[in-house]
Amino acid sequence: MKELTATGRTVDEAVQSGLKQLELQADDVEIAVIEEGKKGFLGIFGHQPAVVNIREKIDPVKEAKQYLENVILNMGIQAEVTAEEEPKKVMFQLKGNKTALLIGKRGQTLNALETLVQLVLNRHSDRYIQAVVDAEGYRAKRKETLRQLAVKLADQASRQKKDIHLEPMPSSERKVIHDTLSGYSDEIETYSTGEDHNRHLVISYKKQ
Template identity: 60%
Template sequence: MKEITANGQTVNEAVEEALSQLKATRDEVEITILDEGKKGIFGIFGKKPANVRVKLIQDPVKEAHAFLSNVIKKMGIDAEIEIKQSGKVVNFQLTGDKMALLIGKRGQTLNSLQYLTQLVANRYSTYYIQIIIDAENYRERRKETLIQLASRLAQQVIRTSKTVSLEPMPSYERKIIHAALSEFHDIKTYSVGEEPNRHLVISLKAKAGSK
């Protein structure tokens, strides 16, 4: 139950009734007064109850956590989820058995979970939230792999003068490669395509004076 209407002798009573049913506090809801009601003559004749609509404000992080927990459970995996939030970035750290199944080949399952969880979070948020899901410190190990890959491919592009396109990856992984290759002055990197298939391209910079 996310939204209800409630009646009471006063607006305050109607609101309290709604809060009781929603099991929420005033800080967690939006209140719309539909009818302030009437006391009536002598408190009897023409008396009309107050009517309010109370809507639960859904926390994007809680909704994302609930979604992720449900998906993991349906996968038959028992995992603990630790949440750390810093500004607009929310980290979900997963621990437990069968983490390899959650990570998947080259992190594809983990990336898919992350992409879907981020969609859920931003559905309920008034500003953009970045979701990062990690398991068994995979993201740090992946970062090291990406930096090594970036360096190797940059040298390949310089040696062969041929453009290289990488596999689709999340935006923060593309940023890792962008940053790693910023010191290679002869090449440029840019992203192509739409999420979740957006990928990075590495190519030579055009030399000054060349057409």
């Protein structure tokens, strides 16, 4: 993040001087006036320059992308990170030779990275933005796997007439199963239970 204190005969002149030094535009910075300046007697004696502090605005997406790159590098993995912005969501795509390590068992590592990036992204944003971290199309494949699993377990719950508790999973994955089984059968309902990392979904058989 670039920042400096600039001076000039007027506030506007100080600002323009600072922007030129930083090679930034006015929309890219935050400006704080420290001294408005004084012309002095006859425009000469007692003159005091205007002083401003100019700080580059933090780009939440750029900050989150750099954070993700640093985390991956510290894991000893070389991977390319790209960010695609949507109105309320940012997709971070990972590409490299060791994406399997970044995905982890059932996407656990990828989910952990996504949680961290989500925090960084919204720490510097004035509105909530959803972060999605994906690698080699894993999210789409996982979504299809969850849909198939949902139907299979719903049929099992109906046959055995009992509730089935799934393993803990992120809210986004629980939502896939909720949506898949919504209206699937009058005998089946789904709900989440548990706290924090133990929160999991239940496929419940409704006694008729």
